[in-house]
Amino acid sequence: MSFVAAITGDDLWQTGFSGVAVGCKYALIALGFSIIFKATGVINFAQASLVLLGSYLTFNFAHTWELNFYLALLMAMAAGALIGVVIEALVLRHMVGEQPATVIMATIGILFVLDNLTTAVWGPDNHNLGDPWGIRTRDVFGVTVADRDLWTIAFTAAVLAGFFAFFRFSTLGLAMRAAALDPEAAMAQGIPARRVYRAAWAIAGLVAALAGATLAAGATQLSPATGSLALIAFPAIILGGLDSPLGAAIGGVIIGLVQQFTALLAPEYFDWVGESFERVSPYLVMIVILLIRPYGLFGTKEVRRA
Amino acid sequence: MSTSRTMALSYLDEVKLLRSPRRDPWRWAALVAAVVLYLWIPTYFGDPGLRIMAMCGIFAIGAIGLNLLTGYTGQISLGHAFFVGVGAYTAAYFGGERGWPLPAYLALATLIGFTVGAVIGPFALRLRGNYLVVVTLGLVFLGEHLWNNWDSVTGGGNGISLSQAPMTLGPLDFKEGIELGGEAYTFEQSFFWLTWALVAVTALLAVNLTRSRPGRAMQAIRDRDLSAEVIGVNLARYKVGAFAWSSAYAALAGSLYGLLQQYVSPGEFSLFLAINYVAMIIIGGLGTIVGSILGAVFVWGGRSVIEQNSSIGLFDRLITNGVGEPGWFTIGEANAILFGLAIVLFLLFEPRGLAALWFRVKTWFLTWPFSY
Numbered sequence: 175m176s177f178v179a180a181i182t183g184d185d186l187w188q189t190g191f192s193g194v195a196v197g198c199k200y201a202l203i204a205l206g207f208s209i210i211f212k213a214t215g216v217i218n219f220a221q222a223s224l225v226l227l228g229s230y231l232t233f234n235f236a237h238t239w240e241l242n243f244y245l246a247l248l249m250a251m252a253a254g255a256l257i258g259v260v261i262e263a264l265v266l267r268h269m270v271g272e273q274p275a276t277v278i279m280a281t282i283g284i285l286f287v288l289d290n291l292t293t294a295v296w297g298p299d300n301h302n303l304g305d306p307w308g309i310r311t312r313d314v315f316g317v318t319v320a321d322r323d324l325w326t327i328a329f330t331a332a333v334l335a336g337f338f339a340f341f342r343f344s345t346l347g348l349a350m351r352a353a354a355l356d357p358e359a360a361m362a363q364g365i366p367a368r369r370v371y372r373a374a375w376a377i378a379g380l381v382a383a384l385a386g387a388t389l390a391a392g393a394t395q396l397s398p399a400t401g402s403l404a405l406i407a408f409p410a411i412i413l414g415g416l417d418s419p420l421g422a423a424i425g426g427v428i429i430g431l432v433q434q435f436t437a438l439l440a441p442e443y444f445d446w447v448g449e450s451f452e453r454v455s456p457y458l459v460m461i462v463i464l465l466i467r468p469y470g471l472f473g474t475k476e477v478r479r480a
Numbered sequence: 481m482s483t484s485r486t487m488a489l490s491y492l493d494e495v496k497l498l499r500s501p502r503r504d505p506w507r508w509a510a511l512v513a514a515v516v517l518y519l520w521i522p523t524y525f526g527d528p529g530l531r532i533m534a535m536c537g538i539f540a541i542g543a544i545g546l547n548l549l550t551g552y553t554g555q556i557s558l559g560h561a562f563f564v565g566v567g568a569y570t571a572a573y574f575g576g577e578r579g580w581p582l583p584a585y586l587a588l589a590t591l592i593g594f595t596v597g598a599v600i601g602p603f604a605l606r607l608r609g610n611y612l613v614v615v616t617l618g619l620v621f622l623g624e625h626l627w628n629n630w631d632s633v634t635g636g637g638n639g640i641s642l643s644q645a646p647m648t649l650g651p652l653d654f655k656e657g658i659e660l661g662g663e664a665y666t667f668e669q670s671f672f673w674l675t676w677a678l679v680a681v682t683a684l685l686a687v688n689l690t691r692s693r694p695g696r697a698m699q700a701i702r703d704r705d706l707s708a709e710v711i712g713v714n715l716a717r718y719k720v721g722a723f724a725w726s727s728a729y730a731a732l733a734g735s736l737y738g739l740l741q742q743y744v745s746p747g748e749f750s751l752f753l754a755i756n757y758v759a760m761i762i763i764g765g766l767g768t769i770v771g772s773i774l775g776a777v778f779v780w781g782g783r784s785v786i787e788q789n790s791s792i793g794l795f796d797r798l799i800t801n802g803v804g805e806p807g808w809f810t811i812g813e814a815n816a817i818l819f820g821l822a823i824v825l826f827l828l829f830e831p832r833g834l835a836a837l838w839f840r841v842k843t844w845f846l847t848w849p850f851s852y
Contacts, residue, residue, distance in 0.1 A: 464615060
């Protein structure tokens with residue numbers, strides 16, 4: 175069977191690893207989406223521009239100002255959190271309780287403003303992020319592993335653990351869960367809704383900057399297209415269920431694997447689907463899963479009363 | 481203003497769109513003004529301006545369709561660009577490649593748009609709110625992939641030309657420019673008249689749809705679908721119906737878009753176009769037909785005005801028109817930022833859009849000297 179020989183077992187392992195690595199990047203983006211959704215009940219399209227802005231801020235601190243990269247990353251994350259808080263105070267605070275469509279559109283408006291301000295400041299050219307990982311790789315059990323992928327996976331695991339601890343053990347996390355469940359009842363119990371929303375936006379901005387840095391690190395380079403990568407995270411958040419951080423992470427990894435394996439297998443076995451099918455295969459998987467489970471794999475089913 | 485003039489004395493009076501000029505002077509004035517503008521604009525403006533205004537009309541048709549779905553039925557869709565693409569490619573294939581006559585391929589594009597909408601509509605039955613937004617967004621990406629790869633029909637990444645598409649309607653040839661009363665008009669003039677005539681027809685259709693039983697059912701679903709179901713509205717039928725009609729409008733807009741551009745390529749039916757449509761109905765006014773038209777003119781007209789005036793006055797200082805020219809933004813960036821700001825500001829300060837602004841002005845005049 176000559177057509178099978180083209181893809182070896184090593185290829186599969188390699189693709190599997192890169193699928194997980196790419197998936198972790200999506201997961202980081204998706205986690206930012208999920209925390210806003212958990213607190214406010216809407217998909218925040220502006221998350222994509224926070225990711226873009228975060229990566230450019232990292233570049234600015236690490237490359238232009240020549241600071242230590244990890245310090246630069248921390249500063250970018252802090253700046254991202256600050257920008258998130260400002261957006262919340264300027265726009266989203268005034269839209270609490272509006273229809274989801276309205277709030278989603280507002281975040282799309284913010285997306286346009288922030289994205290284009292970013293390209294206006296830093297220009298359309300590609301840049302090296304200034305990260306210490308570069309294109310270094312190492313060999314693990316015969317699979318070539320890039321340093322930056324290992325860092326991405328570690329970051330994702332850390333953020334996920336942080337989210338878990340936050341929602342489980344901190345007062346603010348508990349307040350956020352309550353506010354997401356029923357804003358009115360939460361407020362009646364004395365939960366400070368404003369602080370909850372502000373905190374959610376701050377965390378989202380922070381995670382976005384981290385996601386932006388991992389997206390633009392190494393050979394990928396930093397470009398205005400970094401933000402549009404964030405849109406590929408949509409199937410991930412939907413797949414996992416919008417209100418579940420764990421679901422977002424698992425959804426991200428699934429989407430990463432689907433994408434990498436489509437890229438590997440489609441030209442070989444089903445080339446009738448057309449070129450670069452990996453760009454749309456996540457959406458197909460998403461639609462199929464949603465038809466079976468309309469609230470994603472781990473999402474909470476909405477209880478509806480008349 | 482006396483009350484007897486506004487009172488409907490019989491059911492027939494109630495359902496009339498236009499009562500006698502004495503009873504309904506404002507509406508008559510608006511109608512006369514619209515007809516005068518329709519006839520006068522193409523004789524006054526140059527071809528580039530008319531092209532922009534024809535494009536506004538095309539967007540208006542699509543926006544009316546989206547408003548039927550989002551504004552009246554409450555189903556948020558970021559997938560409108562996909563249906564616009566369906567219409568554009570249908571027109572390009574049957575008009576440009578096969579040489580069908582104008583009414584035939586416009587009708588077929590609309591029909592195929594309707595059918596595709598009816599096929600995809602059932603998906604919306606299971607999904608709500610945020611989930612529906614992302615699934616319809618996925619539709620745009622899947623569509624782009626289809627346009628790029630279905631070479632035999634769409635011409636793949638190169639796109640497909642409509643230059644061979646016949647554009648005659650009886651004695652009128654819109655491509656060469658129509659001749660009326662011994663006067664010959666250009667393509668842009670003729671196309672303006674064609675497009676805005678279609679805007680009038682489709683708007684009238686939509687107004688009547690929303691005033692009748694299906695329209696009331698759609699609005700009941702928007703306001704609360706569970707309650708609507710309880711009082712006997714068939715959710716499946718009206719949700720799918722709204723999807724189908726909205727797609728038909730989008731497809732008609734798409735086929736006109738192809739005709740105006742004379743060329744269709746995959747990148748045009750992107751998420752950006754879909755977002756534009758949603759922005760138009762939000763800025764114009766959700767749940768109003770006249771708002772869809774106002775929003776389309778505002779968004780597309782505004783963008784074109786800035787593009788044409790980027791080297792004048794304040795714009796010149798902010799916008800760079802080439803390498804080395806002073807300014808902070810490129811035209812694209814400036815337009816996108818203003819577009820985003822317009823969306824946010826309208827949502828914050830006039831969530832019911834331009835239509836509400838117009839309504840407020842009208843009420844002020846009608847109730848003067850009393851504020852209401």
